Amino acid sequence: MKVVECKNLTKQYGRVKAVNDLTFTLAENKITGLVGRNGAGKTTLLKMIAGYLHHNSGNIQVFSENPFNNLKVSANTIFIDNSMSFSPALTLGQLLETAGEFYVNWDKNLANRLFKYFSLNPDQSHVNLSKGNKSTFNMIIGLAAHCPLTIFDEPTSGMDAGTRKDFYRALLKDYIAHPRTIILSSHLLEEIEDILEDILLIKNGEKLLHISVAELKEYAIGITGKTDRINQWLSNRERIFTHEIGNDDSYVVIKNECSSSELEEAREIGMRISQVSTEDICMHLTSKSKGGIDHVFSRG
Amino acid sequence: MSLVEVNSWDIVKKQYRYKLKSYLGVFSSLIIIQVLAIFFSLNGTGMSGGSSGTFSYKVNYYSGDLILVFMMLWGFITAIIITTKAYRYDDTSFVTNRLTSHFSNILFLISASLFAGLTVFLSSHLFRLITNIMNVDSIMVNEHTPLQIAKGIIGAGLYIFLFTSIGYLVGMLIQKNKLFSFFLPIVLVGAMYLDGMNNDVLIFHSISLYFLSETLLSLLIIKIMSVSLLFYGFAIILSARMEVRA
Numbered sequence: 001m002k003v004v005e006c007k008n009l010t011k012q013y014g015r016v017k018a019v020n021d022l023t024f025t026l027a028e029n030k031i032t033g034l035v036g037r038n039g040a041g042k043t044t045l046l047k048m049i050a051g052y053l054h055h056n057s058g059n060i061q062v063f064s065e066n067p068f069n070n071l072k073v074s075a076n077t078i079f080i081d082n083s084m085s086f087s088p089a090l091t092l093g094q095l096l097e098t099a100g101e102f103y104v105n106w107d108k109n110l111a112n113r114l115f116k117y118f119s120l121n122p123d124q125s126h127v128n129l130s131k132g133n134k135s136t137f138n139m140i141i142g143l144a145a146h147c148p149l150t151i152f153d154e155p156t157s158g159m160d161a162g163t164r165k166d167f168y169r170a171l172l173k174d175y176i177a178h179p180r181t182i183i184l185s186s187h188l189l190e191e192i193e194d195i196l197e198d199i200l201l202i203k204n205g206e207k208l209l210h211i212s213v214a215e216l217k218e219y220a221i222g223i224t225g226k227t228d229r230i231n232q233w234l235s236n237r238e239r240i241f242t243h244e245i246g247n248d249d250s251y252v253v254i255k256n257e258c259s260s261s262e263l264e265e266a267r268e269i270g271m272r273i274s275q276v277s278t279e280d281i282c283m284h285l286t287s288k289s290k291g292g293i294d295h296v297f298s299r300g
Numbered sequence: 301m302s303l304v305e306v307n308s309w310d311i312v313k314k315q316y317r318y319k320l321k322s323y324l325g326v327f328s329s330l331i332i333i334q335v336l337a338i339f340f341s342l343n344g345t346g347m348s349g350g351s352s353g354t355f356s357y358k359v360n361y362y363s364g365d366l367i368l369v370f371m372m373l374w375g376f377i378t379a380i381i382i383t384t385k386a387y388r389y390d391d392t393s394f395v396t397n398r399l400t401s402h403f404s405n406i407l408f409l410i411s412a413s414l415f416a417g418l419t420v421f422l423s424s425h426l427f428r429l430i431t432n433i434m435n436v437d438s439i440m441v442n443e444h445t446p447l448q449i450a451k452g453i454i455g456a457g458l459y460i461f462l463f464t465s466i467g468y469l470v471g472m473l474i475q476k477n478k479l480f481s482f483f484l485p486i487v488l489v490g491a492m493y494l495d496g497m498n499n500d501v502l503i504f505h506s507i508s509l510y511f512l513s514e515t516l517l518s519l520l521i522i523k524i525m526s527v528s529l530l531f532y533g534f535a536i537i538l539s540a541r542m543e544v545r546a
Contacts, residue, residue, distance in 0.1 A: 052544035054541065069397045069398050074395050075306040084393050098318050141393075148301040
């Protein structure tokens, strides 16, 4: 079953297209990472999936229904971000109880154990929590709700390193015990790539890649060597990223489409071939210009 | 993981319970306003007097009318408050759609209005007691039978509920476009001004007479319910395309 299906989905704010002509589907019971730079349209997309925003054109289906203002989608989806609002009149303990009333699959036991583990105070009010603890509390609700579609939008913002690690581990363990469709957005890909199966990379509201993490790891290679030789060897090949090292050396990232004989040839003329981390691939693919930040300063 | 089927009415009930707990703040404002209203009523809501030679008399009327008026304003403001983003977004953290959210709001406002109606009855008696302590010679005009008391509470609750429906619509209009918070008072004051230009307040008078002169409780229920549901319906239609945390 397709859990989320978007076709030519577009969302405009005034004249700016936050999400532009996006087409993709998410299959059931997979963890997908939504990756993109700031302002790429991640949150807008997730809010449309959660039924918070309506789209301008195209089509979006969640559980084969239009998610906007849809009770069935709301009952089967949970959207966790750091601006979730809870009534200040209720304590954290009461909020967990309330969540248990609303979500049919609520795992009370898990919620209580996580709550204790992160040493939250059940008598505190949500508004008085620190930023990190707010994220932690929201995350507990997101995990314990066991919704068939669970969306985390930058869930770890404000959390310390230890809590972040614990969260990802808890997410993975709970996912294995109760497989469901999870969308996780983050700009720290390195942290989450171990638990992800697929990656959806977007830039300026458009889809760049939607592939598995394994494929992404093989997506590109880095080449280091003398600039003129690299230029010669690359000739017309498309470069994902170019970085100059000193006066006559360069580091270039290209798509991993070369045959092994071509790579052998490159090594013979003194170039070094290296792997590129998934984080770097995404960063290079989504960068505003091919030269990176150095470009800004080199114009002087 | 298999999908969960939900029933709208079931969700409305859960939201209603959640709101009774989480909107507690509106009741503390009710108490404060009530104390203020009692304080203002202590002077009497009406006065007449006269004198002849060395003899003079003064009659003060004490009634719960002012308290009811204050509670109507309270209902109006409370309804506006729960249409604001802070309250609307609280719903979206759990299972909801626009319609269930409205219905649970209306249920909450009905309960709050009835509760406020009850407090109007109670506190109008409280301040009669206070006037007694203050050594005013008083005559009770109305003696109440339990049925009359129930009717009085429901009637007061209905008037308050009418004002919550107006507040809800006004609140929704303002949520739709902030300009309404500027234009609505102008339109209201302007209309009152125009209405009273010829020294006889025709439109506002007949509107209030339509509701206030009704002596049959069943008819009053029909009148107020139909008008307020009209307002609520309009508010619901207005908010149909509203986005969450946009």
